[in-house]
Amino acid sequence: MxxxxxxxxxxxxxxxxxxxxxxxxxxxxxxxxxxxxxxxxxxxxxxxxxxDIGRLTDLSGVRDGGDHLAIGAMTRHHDLNNDPLAKEHCPLIAYAAGLVGDPQVRHRGTIGGSLAHGDPASDLPTIVLALDAVIVARGAGGERTIDARDFFNGFFDTALAEDEVITEIRVPKVGAAGWSYLKFRQRALDWATVGVAAVVGASNGSIEGARIAFTNMGQTPLRASATEAALAGAPRDAVAAAAEKADEGTDPPSDTWATADFRRHLARVLTARAVEEALSR
Ligand SMILES: Cc1cc2nc3c(=O)[nH]c(=O)nc-3n(C[C@H](O)[C@H](O)[C@H](O)COP(=O)(O)OP(=O)(O)OC[C@H]3O[C@@H](n4cnc5c(N)ncnc54)[C@H](O)[C@@H]3O)c2cc1C
The missing domain is CATH 3.30.43.10 (Uridine Diphospho-n-acetylenolpyruvylglucosamine Reductase, domain 2)
Incomplete structure (x- = not known):
């Protein structure tokens, strides 16, 4: 040790x-x-x-960027959980930050560290994937932006180069869309056995633009593409049937906390609940 x-x-x-x-x-x-x-x-x-980048205070905090929030990479989970701008414009990310670990972890851990680490059991990678966020990285060649969809390459593997620093995460404001993050976990551990994030809009009784992402259902955070497609333009009573497709394209691990089959079951059940919760917000 x-x-x-x-x-x-x-x-x-x-x-x-x-x-x-x-x-x-x-x-x-x-x-x-x-x-x-x-x-x-x-x-x-x-x-x-x-x-140690812990003293780079200019990388901390949340800024209003117009149609998005710009979250500094060194923003600690506790601060994101309590940030007024995040709570107003992107309550999903503020809420999920409050579910990371325990208070000690939340007072030290940062969103940039969580994304760069690339652990598929982490919460915030799932949230930025569900929100179609953009990750800003700086390296010797200057600054570049990476869509969250292209950021997570594999197990603990991201699109970041060895000599790049994440400086900021740009998260679109969710506007009128409803949201949910459901995390099934062993209380003693806090890590998600499975987590489901949902951002869902509705208009004239039809579901619009459902975005759903999973924690711990594969080598990276994953989008529930089959369920998203089944929900596009569908009536509200289509949620249960669409959620039955939730585990399509996933590859969950089996470990001491859950078998892969149990995780698939959780993904389907939690997806239905998360979409219903998002629609009710
Ligand atoms: C007991 C415990 C429980 C936890 N529970 C949870 C949980 O329930 N959910 C959850 O999601 N996480 C959990 N975590 C992980 C926690 O959220 C970490 O803090 C987080 O994953 C990493 O952030 P960090 O700032 O501590 O990064 P560090 O540990 O400092 O760094 C992690 C990696 O990221 C790199 N890195 C850091 N910052 C940057 C940057 N700006 N640009 C590029 N690379 C960078 C580092 O070089 C390193 O490779 C837990 C941790 C512990 C110890």
Missing amino acids: IPAGFDYEVAESVDHALELLRTKEDAKLLAGGHSLIPLMKLRLARPGTLV
């Missing part, structure tokens, strides 16, 4: 962090440390240098 030796540097700015990533051998960013440090203690990660 003791990490291998490492050097430690404090980044004074994003540019400084980028320079340290470029010049130090096997350098890794340290944000809240609540995913990286456990990996280091298990010696599953052995960075040569930790580049």
Whole structure:
């Protein structure tokens, strides 16, 4: 439980962090440390240098960007959970941030760290996928934007390059759409056995633009494409039948908490409940 030796540097700015990533051998960013440090203690990660971006206050907080919210990568889960702009314009992400771990985890962990870590059991990757968010990253070549759909490549694998820093997450405002995030979990652990995020609009009794995403139903967060297609323009009483398709295209793990079959069952049940809850908001 003791990490291998490492050097430690404090980044004074994003540019400084980028320079340290470029010049130090096997350098890794340290944000809240609540995913990286456990990996280091298990010696599953052995960075040569930790580049601490914890003091980059300009990467923290939520800004109104017009049609979207710009959430700084260093925004901690607790602050996102309590942010007035997030609560008003994107209550789904504020609510889900309040379900991450326990208060200690929420006071240290950051949204940028959660996305960069790429754990399919994490909550916020599912939320940004359901919201069609955009991730802003800076590297030696400048800034680029990555759609959430293209960000999660595989198990703990993202589209980020080794020398890139996530600076911001742009989340479209949800407007009049209803939302829900249902997380089935072992209370002792807090991680989702399965989670379902839903953003759903309705007009003249028909469902419009349903966006549904899963936590822990595969190697990455996943969209429930078959259910989304079945709900497009459908009447409200189509929800139960559409939710029966929820596990199509998923590949859930079996572990000590649940078999893959039980996760498939949870995905179908929670999808129906999440869509109904979103429609009632
Ligand atoms: C006991 C416990 C319970 C938890 N429960 C949950 C839970 O229920 N749900 C959940 O979703 N999560 C849970 N977590 C994980 C928690 O949310 C982490 O804080 C989060 O996943 C990682 O954020 P961090 O800021 O701590 O990142 P760190 O651990 O500092 O970094 C994680 C990875 O991201 C990289 N990184 C960090 N910031 C950036 C950036 N800006 N740009 C590029 N790369 C970056 C780091 O180099 C590292 O590879 C739990 C953690 C613990 C310890």
